[in-house]
Amino acid sequence: EEGSEGRESGYWRLSKLAVPASDDPGKDFTGISLPLLQAIAKAIKFPVASMLPDEAFTVIRKSFDARKVLKEPQFSYTVDMDVKKLLDMEPRAWDFIARLEPKLGAVEYMPKEKLASDLVSMLNVSNEGYNNELGIRDTHNGSICPQDKKPRVAVIGSGPSGLFASLVLGELGAKVTLLERGQPVEQRGRDIGALAVRRILQSESNFCFGEGGAGTWSDGKLVTRIGRNTDGVQAVMKTFVHFGAPRNILVDGKPHLGTDKLVPLLRNFRHYLKELGVTIRFNARVDDLIVEEGQVKGIVVSDSELRPGSGSQKLSFDAVVLAVGHSARDTYNMLQQHNVDISPKSFAVGLRIEHPQELINSIQYSELAAEVQKGRGRIPVADYKIVKSLGEIDAGDEVDIAEQSRTCYSFCMCPGGQVVLTSTDPSELCINGMSFSRRASKWANSALVVTVSSHDFKPFESHGPLAGVEFQREFERRAAMMGGGNFVVPAQRVTDFINNRLSVTTLPSSSYRLGVRPSKLHELFPPYITEALQQSIIMIDREMPGFVSSEALLHGVETRTSSPLQISRHGETYESTSLRGLYPVGEGAGYAGGILSAAVDGMYCGFALAKQLSLFHGDI
Numbered sequence: 001e002e003g004s005e006g007r008e009s010g011y012w013r014l015s016k017l018a019v020p021a022s023d024d025p026g027k028d029f030t031g032i033s034l035p036l037l038q039a040i041a042k043a044i045k046f047p048v049a050s051m052l053p054d055e056a057f058t059v060i061r062k063s064f065d066a067r068k069v070l071k072e073p074q075f076s077y078t079v080d081m082d083v084k085k086l087l088d089m090e091p092r093a094w095d096f097i098a099r100l101e102p103k104l105g106a107v108e109y110m111p112k113e114k115l116a117s118d119l120v121s122m123l124n125v126s127n128e129g130y131n132n133e134l135g136i137r138d139t140h141n142g143s144i145c146p147q148d149k150k151p152r153v154a155v156i157g158s159g160p161s162g163l164f165a166s167l168v169l170g171e172l173g174a175k176v177t178l179l180e181r182g183q184p185v186e187q188r189g190r191d192i193g194a195l196a197v198r199r200i201l202q203s204e205s206n207f208c209f210g211e212g213g214a215g216t217w218s219d220g221k222l223v224t225r226i227g228r229n230t231d232g233v234q235a236v237m238k239t240f241v242h243f244g245a246p247r248n249i250l251v252d253g254k255p256h257l258g259t260d261k262l263v264p265l266l267r268n269f270r271h272y273l274k275e276l277g278v279t280i281r282f283n284a285r286v287d288d289l290i291v292e293e294g295q296v297k298g299i300v301v302s303d304s305e306l307r308p309g310s311g312s313q314k315l316s317f318d319a320v321v322l323a324v325g326h327s328a329r330d331t332y333n334m335l336q337q338h339n340v341d342i343s344p345k346s347f348a349v350g351l352r353i354e355h356p357q358e359l360i361n362s363i364q365y366s367e368l369a370a371e372v373q374k375g376r377g378r379i380p381v382a383d384y385k386i387v388k389s390l391g392e393i394d395a396g397d398e399v400d401i402a403e404q405s406r407t408c409y410s411f412c413m414c415p416g417g418q419v420v421l422t423s424t425d426p427s428e429l430c431i432n433g434m435s436f437s438r439r440a441s442k443w444a445n446s447a448l449v450v451t452v453s454s455h456d457f458k459p460f461e462s463h464g465p466l467a468g469v470e471f472q473r474e475f476e477r478r479a480a481m482m483g484g485g486n487f488v489v490p491a492q493r494v495t496d497f498i499n500n501r502l503s504v505t506t507l508p509s510s511s512y513r514l515g516v517r518p519s520k521l522h523e524l525f526p527p528y529i530t531e532a533l534q535q536s537i538i539m540i541d542r543e544m545p546g547f548v549s550s551e552a553l554l555h556g557v558e559t560r561t562s563s564p565l566q567i568s569r570h571g572e573t574y575e576s577t578s579l580r581g582l583y584p585v586g587e588g589a590g591y592a593g594g595i596l597s598a599a600v601d602g603m604y605c606g607f608a609l610a611k612q613l614s615l616f617h618g619d620i
């Protein structure tokens with residue numbers, strides 16, 4: 001029992017607990033089943049699984065694992081074991097726990113439950129769920145600001161980064177005005193409906209612009225490369241649960257919400273911000289910044305909200321958080337006119353591939369595919385994630401050897417989803433994917449994109465730091481032309497694309513509602529992108545036989561994978577390096593790529609700014 005002193009309480013985190021898919025109650029069950037108790041008993045070498053009390057265990061993570069190396073697909077669990085609870089109910093367990101050894105990545109001892117509790121409590125959200133009666137604290141960290149002395153902050157954009165910046169600043173006592181060029185979710189839904197049915201693209205209310213930002217009519221995947229267990233991500237996830245997201249997003253290995261869950265969540269978020277005293281203005285596009293002596297003093301808003309065509313309104317603020325996303329090209333131009341420090345950033349472009357979901361299920365799950373049942377079954381609809389490093393692909397004489405190697409990867413894979421139009425201008429055409437929470441459509445789509453960097457933007461260098469934007473625009477215009485207008489998307493069978501041909505047979509069906517037109521997509525991009533896509537598709541088919549299929553349809557183009565630029569800011573303060581009082585955040589500023597990372601960036605910017613405004617004195 002050496003080394004076990006002091007471990008009569010606290011938690012053991014047991015990871016990689018495997019339960020065969022055929023024994024598991026299924027993807028939606030996040031409790032403790034007998035087969036899971038058996039896996040726990042094995043991990044702690046306890047002889048009789050059924051004697052272990054369920055109450056002592058909490059599922060922290062549950063993922064479906066159908067890798068071909070496994071004998072059988074399985075659910076993989078991470079479970080926290082509460083030692084005190086366990087010993088209260090089953091004292092005989094001590095003999096086994098005392099002997100438990102930490103094992104890297106599988107068994108870990110924690111003196112206390114790990115919780116992102118500080119951040120969560122600072123955000124003043126509980127996990128009890130949202131209700132309108134929640135009392136809003138008027139004090140925070142002991143500081144109370146009289147209403148008239150509160151610093152005024154404008155937050156431009158109501159995507160995840162703008163919403164979280166507003167939440168933190170509102171909580172900490174700033175007088176926040178949130179300005180959104182698009183419509184609230186209710187009207188935005190109607191505008192998106194009109195786009196799908198009547199082909200009317202509202203320039204300010206569409207898949208990119210409007211309440212909730214670009215990710216609202218999306219798949220709502222809550223995966224991130226910035227670390228699922230970091231305090232920031234946990235605080236954001238718990239805030240989502242507070243505003244109505246299902247609790248299993250906290251446990252699910254690949255959590256996703258779907259549009260139907262995102263819309264009510266955003267409505268609750270809006271009500272809460274309003275209760276907090278945040279002024280929210282929709283249909284209010286910020287067209288300019290008021291700058292005096294290198295400092296932002298306010299903004300100019302087009303006030304179509306009040307009377308269309310009635311001109312603009314100037315508003316004074318102490319600080320401006322810029323959370324405009326990556327499609328606000330007019331806003332980028334405006335920043336350039338103010339000589340804000342902007343630099344081009346690498347991103348990725350390509351095409352979106354769509355397969356019948358059943359085909360992806362059978363490739364990924366073999367016999368188990370029958371159990372998927374359009375998202376209603378015990379196992380999740382199958383997805384995939386692919387990254388392929390490619391060797392040198394000739395990008396022309398002027399490019400360094402080092403720059404020639406590229407990566408092709410799948411992006412924003414939407415199982416059971418649909419391909420949607422993300423253009424903000426009718427002369428341009430670009431697409432992405434979305435789904436509903438059940439992921440029940442008969443298609444699986446994913447972007448296949450190739451990395452591009454500032455070397456590739458050379459033909460557009462007259463646009464300075466906005467060269468990457470022009471690079472995107474070039475292919476969006478070509479795609480619109482190839483489609484023949486009216487938002488019809490150019491499409492090609494993958495079998496034709498890899499052989500540089502266009503066969504005359506009719507195309508397989510597509511989930512894209514506004515129509516597809518057979519096109520030579522292999523001629524849309526320069527050869528260095530086309531060849532990279534072709535090579536990768538062939539490599540993917542070796543790993544996932546059947547991926548190259550006459551039923552697989554490529555759609556063009558996917559250009560807005562992330563921002564083509566970065567707005568420079570100071571690391572600690574989040575303030576622009578060139579314009580005082582301006583706080584660029586989120587994806588549009590080049591600091592995030594996805595819902596979670598954008599939300600986390602907005603949240604930390606909120607704390608950093610609150611500190612500078614003397615509203616907050618803590619450490620984050």
Ligand code: FAD
Nearest residue numbers: 157159161181213214215218220221286325586587594595
């Ligand atoms: P945005 O969400 O883009 O928000 C910016 C907001 O600013 C917009 O609402 C815009 O209207 C507003 N705005 C812009 N300019 C102005 C102005 N001048 N004045 C006033 N308001 C302005 N990510 C995931 O993590 N998971 C997914 O499943 C996923 N699926 C996606 C599906 C689709 C169809 C799309 C388009 C994106 C998807 N993304 C997904 C990406 C994700 O939406 C973005 O990474 C995220 O929304 C970025 O957040 P943000 O706050 O930085 O900017």
